[in-house]
Amino acid sequence: EDEGRQAVSYAYHRKIKFSVLTNFKYLRVYHALSNIKNIDKNLLFWLEVKDFEKEFDKLWLLSKESFEKQEINKLLSKKDERINKPIDKNILEDLLGIRNLFSKELKAKKNYLDKEIIDEVVQIMINRLIFIRSVEDRGLEPLNYLKSFESDVRQQRTNLQLFPYLLKKFEEFNKKYDSKLFESGLVEKEGNFSDDVLREVILILYFGSDKNQERYLFDQIPGDLFGSIYEQYLGTILSETEKRVKLQGETGKRKKMGIYYTPSYIVEYIVKNTIGEYIKDKSIDEILNVKILDPACGSGSFLTRAFVEVCNVIEDKLNKGEEGSKILFKNPKEKIEKLSLGQKIEILRNCIYGVDLDEKAIELAGLNLLLKLLDEENQETRKLLLPHLENNLKNGNSLIDDYKVAGDKAFNWHAQFPDVFRNGGFDVVIGNPPYVNNRNLTEKDKIFFENSYKTAYQQYDLYVLFYELSLKVIRKEGLLGFITPNKFAITNYGQPLRQLMLNNNIKKIVDVSRLDVFGDASTYPYIVILQKDLVKKNEINFYLARDQILKDIHPLVIHQDELKYNEPFNFESNKSIVNKISGEKVIDIYRAKPTSKNISVKGEGIFVSNKEIESYYLLKSNKRIESKKEWKIKTPAILMKKICYVPTSSILYDDTLIPINTVYVIHSKNDKISLSF
DSSP states (O other): OHHHHHHHHHHHHTTOSEEEEEOSSEEEEEEOSOOBSOGGGGEEEEEEGGGTTTTHHHHHTTSHHHHHTTGGGGGSOHHHHHHOOOHHHHHHHHHHHHHHHHHHHHHHHOTTSOHHHHHHHHHHHHHHHHHHHHHHHTTSSOTTHHHHHHHHHHTTSSSSOHHHHHHHHHHHHHHHHBTTTTOSSHHHHHOOOOHHHHHHHHHHHHHTTTSOBOOOOGGGSOHHHHHHHHHHHHTOEEEEETTEEEEEOSSOHHHHTTOOOOOHHHHHHHHIIIIIHHHTTSOHHHHHTOOEEETTOTTSHHHHHHHHHHHHHHHHHHHTTOOOSSGGGSOOSSOOSSOOHHHHHHHHHHHEEEEESOHHHHHHHHHHHHHHHTTTOOTTTOOSOBOOOTTTEEESBTTOOOHHHHGGGBOOHHHHSHHHHHTTSEEEEEEOOOOOBGGGSOHHHHHHHHHHOTTOOSSOBHHHHHHHHHHHHEEEEEEEEEEEEGGGGTSGGGHHHHHHHHTSEEEEEEEOTTSOSSTTOOOOEEEEEEESSOOTTOEEEEEEOOSTTOOOOSOEEEEGGGOOTTSOOOOSSOHHHHTTOOSOOOEEEEEOSOOGGGBOTTOSEEEEOGGGEETTEEOOOOOEEOOOGGGOOOSSEEEEESSSSOOOEEEEOOTTEEEOTTEEEEEESOTTSOTTO
16 A cells, blocks of 8 residues: 555656556556545556456556557546646645735734735745755655654744744754855744744645645656746735735736746757757867856746756766866766766856746746755765855846836846856847737837837737847857747738848747647747857758657758748748749638627627637637628638638638638639639
8 A cells, every 4th residue: 555655646746647556466557646645546446467368458558559549548537637636736726825824924913014025025935945845855854854843843842933943944954055045034024923824834835735645745746847836826916905915816927927837848849959959069168158048037947957958968978088177077087877966056057047027936946946956966965055046047127228117127138147248148048938919018118129129010029029139148159949929920020020030040940839838828839949140041940840749850941041021931831832833813811800899798690710710620609799791701711710820721601600800711713713622
């Protein structure tokens, strides 16, 4: 039973649905949708070896083919998936619950505090407690270390109450780990938490708020999963209502700011194709001087993966006999198992930089990087203090350097990173910048952008400015890797950005719009890899991603000089062939007239939007809209999603359906030409 519980726990913390345990005599298959103490509830089936042939149908469910076809999912009931919460949802709810407990108590005791101060005190407390639990689970502190503080107070092994006792322990952690996280400050000045609330919080950090699960193993949660949790956590708003504090998760601040967490396979691809390519042929000394930036870093998912990439490359070079000039990187006499903590600290300080408008995001990015630094360390190997990262991670508005516009958030790149620009700028810029239409910007910001950025043109989106900014702060021949909406490739507002791209080398473009990259985000993204400065006769490799593996197989090679900035970038056709086609214009294409404002539950018509259009067929719609004669279209007609080169369309024969303006309507101008072909 203990072995089964352990196997399920490992799978659960990695968000893997199934766990298989065998001693080659018996085989047990569990679901890992929950991490409850009564492990028998997770058991799906068990087999003895002697029954393998007789029960082969069950055994086959563990085959590669079964997993590929998702046949094994048939073992799960809809009830199982509905009532059990995955690790990320569980921890997210627990973190929000902790934040709520702390916020309400602090507001009740100190109702004169601004909500921003409350939020800051609470966030520092949470960061510190997560750090303590994480180093404990990594074996850097004794088992149940945080829980022992509560026990000391409860059993009167100290004459202090729990909060002052924690403050004393924070002092010890500051001396032991440093890193600024435990420096005396706002928590010590304004914090005031009761024993009851702190006990509840500590128990939640071990066993969750439901109290019926096995303990959390913070060392077993992958960094990208923690990043996802942090980004969702940042998507809450602390709002004050009279004398109470209320947390609202529905109107996510990060989401309203156009910020979405990037899946790990996207981060991996961008890092490998920028940093990996940039440093692979460099010496260790050269790599240690490479400066990597995420200008909208959030909780640090790109930076953490970038740090790992640099560490892996240097470790590999050391093991192949290369050495650096610094004493830390002199070639060891024998093969090293892993980089030392000192080597990793040097890499982190030298190479990794981030900026974000959200101060709490910067705090979490720092926490994330410090925890990644401590991966695979133990009490024997952790001899050094952790680094302060204030010179690497900065809070500010990456796009605005004018104090009159952005106030304290105004960000002067050369002043903030003088050493970087003294040496020519950043080598690699990576990330997933915010997607915000200029209609949602303040008038003051819009005026600044339109006077400062060439790409601030017509109905521009904020992400285009990040391309322009990045090419300003990057050094000659440096690499830029972003995932952004693909609208720049076809819209009028994208013309200045297309011109900017064509003045540099477009190395790769990967169309990931057919993958569900951002879940509920209505974006159709491209991964774009650029190199600063133009090389004549540059060739662009274009890939259409069909799955999350993102293998670079059979690219469409496009000569960059064939693209024109004042024309849409057509990456899915051979332009040399298209240019040879001439003759009569045989179709008319226009956007449908009605908008979403015309939707009405009392409407007499049925409308068709982007969501109803699939390749070659329309999904059934029962959505109502006003019915006006001028909105009806002649049929047959092709309806096509208003997206960038993701050609999803179907023929409409029913003239009672009314398309809205998220749809292109195509008619044939020649009766002899069938739209079906």
